[in-house]
Amino acid sequence: MFTVIEKTVLAMSLLRIVSGGIEIFAALLMIKFNAVEKALLINSSLALIGPLILLTTTTIGLIGIVEKVSLVKMVWVFAGVACILYGVKQ
Numbered sequence: 001m002f003t004v005i006e007k008t009v010l011a012m013s014l015l016r017i018v019s020g021g022i023e024i025f026a027a028l029l030m031i032k033f034n035a036v037e038k039a040l041l042i043n044s045s046l047a048l049i050g051p052l053i054l055l056t057t058t059t060i061g062l063i064g065i066v067e068k069v070s071l072v073k074m075v076w077v078f079a080g081v082a083c084i085l086y087g088v089k090q
Contacts (some may be wrong), residue, residue, distance in 0.1 A: 008064030012057050019053040022046070051085055 026046050030039040
């Protein structure tokens with residue numbers, strides 16, 4: 001009858017909900033200011049927040065599965081995240 005949600009999954013999903021709320025708020029600010037320059041500034045700010053959310057969510061997930069995954073696989077995951085961050089670096 002009751003579904004038990006893991007703390008790790010709950011933390012990851014709440015962080016993503018907060019991230020989505022920030023995205024929606026930024027979109028509303030762009031509409032409010034109605035200026036391309038300010039919209040670009042807001043969009044650039046989101047480019048800073050996105051990788052932080054990615055890193056934090058990934059870190060929480062990895063901490064949650066640290067006992068279940070080998071060290072080699074953990075290194076591969078961190079390498080993948082590093083590649084993503086390098087790829088989006090300006």
